Amino acid sequence: VTSEPMTDSAVPRPVATPKQLGVGMRFSLxxxxxxxxxxxxxALKEVTATGLADGLVISTDDVSTYVGAATEPAxxxxxxxxxxxxxxxxxxxxxxxxxxxxxxxxxCPGEVSxxxxxxxxxxxxxxEVQLTGLRAVAQWSLYPLLDANPDDGSDAGAHMTHIEAAIxxxxxxxxxxxxxHYATRLEGxxxxxxxxxxxxxxxxxxxxxxxxxxxxxxxxxxxxxxx
Amino acid sequence: VTSEPMTDSAVPRPVATPKQLGVGMRFSLxxxxxxxxxxxxxALKEVTATGLADGLVISTDDVSTYVGAATEPAxxxxxxxxxxxxxxxxxxxxxxxxxxxxxxxxxCPGEVSxxxxxxxxxxxxxxEVQLTGLRAVAQWSLYPLLDANPDDGSDAGAHMTHIEAAIxxxxxxxxxxxxxHYATRLEGxxxxxxxxxxxxxxxxxxxxxxxxxxxxxxxxxxxxxxx
Numbered sequence: 001v002t003s004e005p006m007t008d009s010a011v012p013r014p015v016a017t018p019k020q021l022g023v024g025m026r027f028s029l030x031x032x033x034x035x036x037x038x039x040x041x042x043a044l045k046e047v048t049a050t051g052l053a054d055g056l057v058i059s060t061d062d063v064s065t066y067v068g069a070a071t072e073p074a075x076x077x078x079x080x081x082x083x084x085x086x087x088x089x090x091x092x093x094x095x096x097x098x099x100x101x102x103x104x105x106x107x108c109p110g111e112v113s114x115x116x117x118x119x120x121x122x123x124x125x126x127x128e129v130q131l132t133g134l135r136a137v138a139q140w141s142l143y144p145l146l147d148a149n150p151d152d153g154s155d156a157g158a159h160m161t162h163i164e165a166a167i168x169x170x171x172x173x174x175x176x177x178x179x180x181h182y183a184t185r186l187e188g189x190x191x192x193x194x195x196x197x198x199x200x201x202x203x204x205x206x207x208x209x210x211x212x213x214x215x216x217x218x219x220x221x222x223x224x225x226x227x
Numbered sequence: 228v229t230s231e232p233m234t235d236s237a238v239p240r241p242v243a244t245p246k247q248l249g250v251g252m253r254f255s256l257x258x259x260x261x262x263x264x265x266x267x268x269x270a271l272k273e274v275t276a277t278g279l280a281d282g283l284v285i286s287t288d289d290v291s292t293y294v295g296a297a298t299e300p301a302x303x304x305x306x307x308x309x310x311x312x313x314x315x316x317x318x319x320x321x322x323x324x325x326x327x328x329x330x331x332x333x334x335c336p337g338e339v340s341x342x343x344x345x346x347x348x349x350x351x352x353x354x355e356v357q358l359t360g361l362r363a364v365a366q367w368s369l370y371p372l373l374d375a376n377p378d379d380g381s382d383a384g385a386h387m388t389h390i391e392a393a394i395x396x397x398x399x400x401x402x403x404x405x406x407x408h409y410a411t412r413l414e415g416x417x418x419x420x421x422x423x424x425x426x427x428x429x430x431x432x433x434x435x436x437x438x439x440x441x442x443x444x445x446x447x448x449x450x451x452x453x454x
Contacts, residue, residue, distance in 0.1 A: 026366070026409050028443055030326055036259035037449060062450045063366045063443055066408045099257055101328045101443060103368065105409045108387075139253070139290045141330070143370045143439065145386055159372055159437075160335075181293045182253050182332045182439070210386075212370065212409070214441055216255055216290055216328060222264060223289045 015120040018074035021205075024057075025078050027102040028064040029085060031093040039098075043088035052081045064101075078104065079127045079198045083191045087132050090219050097220045102194070104201050107145070107210030121209060124202035129191035136190035138217040139183035140197050142166050145210040162208065166200035190219060242347040245301035248432075251284075252305050254329040255291040256312060258320040266325075270315035279308045291328075305331065306354045306425045310418045314359050317446050324447045329421070331428050334372070334437030348436060351429035356418035363417035365444040366410035367424050369393050372437040389435065393427035417446060 031039040044060065047053060055077050057068035069077050082102055089098045144159040167184050170176035175196040177185040186193045194217065201213040258266040271287065274280060282304055284295035296304050309329055316325045371386040394411050397403035402423040404412040413420045421444065428440040 022408070024408060026407075028326065030257040030259065032257065032259060032261075032263035034259075034261045036324065061407070062448050063364055063412075063445050068408065097263065099255065103409055103441070108409070137290055141439070143372060145370060145372065180253075180288070181249070181251065181295065182330055182335070185290075212368070214330070218290050221289050 015122045017070075018072060019068075019070040021106045021122075022068070022108055023074040023078070023106045024066065024068040025082065025102055025104045026064050026066050027082055027085070027100055029089045030099040030101070031089055032097040032099070033093050035093070039089050039092045042092050043085055046088045046092075047081060047084045050084065052077075052084050056081060073125075073127075075124050075198050075202050076127045079129060079191075079195055083129060083132065083194055086136075086190055086194075086217065086219065087134055090134055093220070095220055097218070097222065099219075099221075100215075100217045102197075102215045102217065103212060104198060105212045106201070106205045107208075108212075121206050123206045126199045127195050127202075129195045131189045132191050134190045134219055136186075136188065136193045136217050136219045137221070138186040138193050138197075138215045139180060140170075140186050140215045141183050141213065142197075142200055142204065143212045143214075144204050144208040145212060159208075162204045166204065169200060169203075170196045186215070190217065193217060242349050245299060245349075246297040248333045248349075248436075249295070249335055250301040250305070250333045251293065251295040252309065252329055252331045253291050253293050254309055254312070254327055256316045257326040257328070258316055259324040259326070260320050262320070266316050266319045269319050270312055273315045273319075274308060274311045277311065279304075279311050283308060300352075300354075302351050302425050302429050303354045306356060306418075306422055310356060310359065310421055313363075313417055313421075313444065313446065314361055317361055320447070322447055324445070324449065326446075326448075327442075327444045329424075329442045329444065330439060331425060332439045333428070333432045334435075335439075348433050350433045353426045354422050354429075356422045358416045359418050361417045361446055363413075363415065363420045363444050363446045364448070365413040365420050365424075365442045366407060367397075367413050367442045368410045368440065369424075369427055369431065370439045370441075371431050371435040372439060386435075389431045393431065396427060396430075397423045413442070417444065420444060 029040050055071045059066045086100045142163050144162045175186045175188045175192050177187045197213050197215050201211055205211045256267050282298045286293045313327045369390050371389045402413045402415045402419050404414045424440050424442050432438045
């Protein structure tokens, strides 16, 4: 114990909470079948019934479902929820073709509010997922949106460095396949594919305040290329 | 005519071509019906047969279709193509529920190549679209990725300024409805909805080298909110 007063620079910046950062996702489920309404509604209800919606703020409109993660572990809750939703939709469509489009966002709670005053960014542990047995292919893009240090403008243009590091990590994990225009192809168990994107997004979020990632995840496609 | 030599600073920077900027899109069509393979393949073939694929580089894989616009007018070609593809898919599904997910990108030709040396950015005229009679709702996000001036690091954090201006412009056009988490809701004729996103993306692209925009566009949804 010391009685010396802490200098200003020694005071740790408070780490932003998931709620302050607006950690959440927006996703849409697309069962390619005539019974799509039953499949979507049934899948969302099923996931809620399992308790995976607990701690999340969920709101479905006519285009997609918003899921806000106001409480820790935010990234884990989001991942478990969306993996379960895709699996439930796949199962309810009899293993048919289902596509999910998922947007994960942090650092911009509203439509246009981007609070640059939040500078204590959390280091998030990788999410833990159980393999589902459901194989997916995806096209994934990562967008670090505030790539310059707001204090001094340094690191301008560093967003590509973050993206390259994220892709290298996904290659190491075994989910990243070949590059494509505007996206990286991911392949593997749907839980691993989604966790790859979540972990990369959260990792960049430890150094960049505003980060968004988009994935188009496909399961059960008749044209899925065998790997 | 003057015989005076031009100073270096008077030499205009060459304006980047669509090919140098990697202007293009990646989109997926999701007909929510059992006949989805016929609908997608038929729609893409139909659009090609009309000549709208001329001047574009098109490649379809098991997740989405890449469309590169190497020749002028690049944005107009992309818009006409994707509007026609959504309309063809809607028509072929008997006016059923079809969702298109569309990513427009400029400034990053490859997966991770982002050529910052390209500094002469083109001013693109708004695209011209004909109304289709097909009503759409969409959720739209705009990502200016290089928001700091690479020369001096100025304007760090300006990406929200560009986004706010784009949303204000969409409001003036009448397509932007209310804000949502992580997205802006657009409503109107599908051609106007897509043109709103394209024009905003190209406009930001006149000052920011690397800009991406994503839209989830829905037509024929049984849960579409009446406006």
